[in-house]
Amino acid sequence: MDTRFSSAIHILIMIAGAETPMTSEQIAESVGTNASYIRKITGLLKKQGIIDSRQGISGFSLLVKPEELSLLRIYQTIAETEQVHVFDLHQNPNDECIVGRHIQPVLSDVFRGIEEKAEQELKKTTLADCMQIMKMRIGKE
Amino acid sequence: MDTRFSSAIHILIMIAGAETPMTSEQIAESVGTNASYIRKITGLLKKQGIIDSRQGISGFSLLVKPEELSLLRIYQTIAETEQVHVFDLHQNPNDECIVGRHIQPVLSDVFRGIEEKAEQELKKTTLADCMQIMKMRIGKE
Numbered sequence: 527m528d529t530r531f532s533s534a535i536h537i538l539i540m541i542a543g544a545e546t547p548m549t550s551e552q553i554a555e556s557v558g559t560n561a562s563y564i565r566k567i568t569g570l571l572k573k574q575g576i577i578d579s580r581q582g583i584s585g586f587s588l589l590v591k592p593e594e595l596s597l598l599r600i601y602q603t604i605a606e607t608e609q610v611h612v613f614d615l616h617q618n619p620n621d622e623c624i625v626g627r628h629i630q631p632v633l634s635d636v637f638r639g640i641e642e643k644a645e646q647e648l649k650k651t652t653l654a655d656c657m658q659i660m661k662m663r664i665g666k667e
Numbered sequence: 668m669d670t671r672f673s674s675a676i677h678i679l680i681m682i683a684g685a686e687t688p689m690t691s692e693q694i695a696e697s698v699g700t701n702a703s704y705i706r707k708i709t710g711l712l713k714k715q716g717i718i719d720s721r722q723g724i725s726g727f728s729l730l731v732k733p734e735e736l737s738l739l740r741i742y743q744t745i746a747e748t749e750q751v752h753v754f755d756l757h758q759n760p761n762d763e764c765i766v767g768r769h770i771q772p773v774l775s776d777v778f779r780g781i782e783e784k785a786e787q788e789l790k791k792t793t794l795a796d797c798m799q800i801m802k803m804r805i806g807k808e
Contacts, residue, residue, distance in 0.1 A: 529757040532778075536760065536770045543766065556767040558759030597777070612753050612785060616670040618699030619677065625684065626697040628804045629677045632797055636738070637673075640788040644753060647781040656773055663769045 533557050534567050534604045535597070538653050539660065541577060542592050547585025567604065574603040592654035601648055610645045613637040674698050675708050675745045676738070679794050680801065682718060683733050688726025708745065715744040733795035742789055751786045754778040 536557050540548055550561040550568065557564065568586060571577045576595065577586045588595075602608055615633055620626035677698050681689055691702040691709065698705065709727060712718045717736065718727045729736075743749055756774055761767035 529755045531754055532770075532774050533757045535774060536757065536766065539766050539770070556761050556764035557757060558761050558767065559757070613672055614670045616674045616677065616698060616700070620697050620699050623697035624805060625677065625680050625801070626699065628801050629673075629680070632801045632804060633673050633676060635800055636792060636797055639792075640785050643784045643788050644781050647784050651777060651780070656777055659776055660766070660769050660773045663773060664765060 530567060530604050531601055533559065533563075534571065534600050535653070535656055537564060537567055538571070538576070538588070538592075538595070538600065539657055541586050542588050542653060542657060544585075547580070547587055549584050552585075570603050570606065571600075574599075576600070576603060592657055593652050595653040596649050597651045597653070597656075598645055598648035600653070609638075610641050610648065612641050612644060671708060671745050672742055674700065674704075675712065675741050676794070676797060678705060678708055679712070679717070679729065679733075679736070679741065680798055682727050683729050683794060683798060685726075688721070688728055690725050693726075711744050711747065712741075715740075717741070717744060733798055734793050736794040737790050738792045738794070738797075739786055739789035741794070750779075751782050751789065753782050753785060 537553055540553050540556055550564040553568075554561045554564045568577060568579070572579060572586075576588070576590050576599070578589050579586050590599075598610070601610060605611070613633075615630055615637075619629045678694055681694050681697055691705040694709075695702045695705045709718060709720070713720060713727075717729070717731050717740070719730050720727050731740075739751070742751060746752070754774075756771055756778070760770045
């Protein structure tokens with residue numbers, strides 16, 4: 527996973543907090559990237575029913591309440607997979623060695639257990655939680 | 668983190684299970700890489716007192732009992748950092764936007780909470796656990 531996940535949370539905070547619908551260009555300026563990168567991410571969010579872009583009105587709106595939108599759902603949408611991936615497996619262990627033959631399924635099992643914990647945490651944390659932390663930080667400015 | 672972590676666990680299982688000390692070349696053959704890659708990893712493991720290469724005898728030996736060697740310690744050794752890193756932050760948010768200005772510390776906080784859970788899980792899991800799962804899989808062959 528690259529920085530698309532953190533960019534997606536940034537985008538969703540912008541959309542959730544905007545008083546008028548925001549365009550890809552406006553969002554791109556805040557995220558520090560280009561509008562086409564933003565559109566790739568908003569395309570995925572739209573496909574999963576998280577945001578909408580209304581016909582005739584430029585800009586996006588949130589379809590899910592921030593307190594009901596978990597970071598897990600955002601991650602799954604952006605990664606286009608159900609499972610959170612944390613640790614990579616080496617790909618060419620030697621089948622002729624007994625350790626090499628079994629290492630991938632063994633480490634898959636072990637890593638999956640850890641990734642499931644990360645999934646549970648992401649599920650507990652919502653967009654509203656991120657917005658709340660941001661609000662507190664802004665208040666301290 | 669690339670596949671060095673999973674390679675390191677593979678290497679340590681080889682060293683722990685070997686009846687005679689194993690050389691980098693022998694280990695590389697099982698991991699499916701070259702001896703110089705193995706030596707980079709064993710260099711870090713040696714520096715942290717996890718393995719030893721004995722003078723006059725080619726090959727490595729384990730200095731820590733497998734049941735006392737947590738995956739967290741292996742990860743920290745290989746990553747050369749205390750903290751498990753899972754999610755990348757986008758690097759150029761716009762300081763002139765209030766969301767852009769606060770997004771990095773906000774997501775750092777949120778991501779750190781999730782990474783701490785992953786750390787706790789890695790701490791609970793030992794090399795002996797991995798060897799035990801492997802033993803069970805080998806038994807089913």
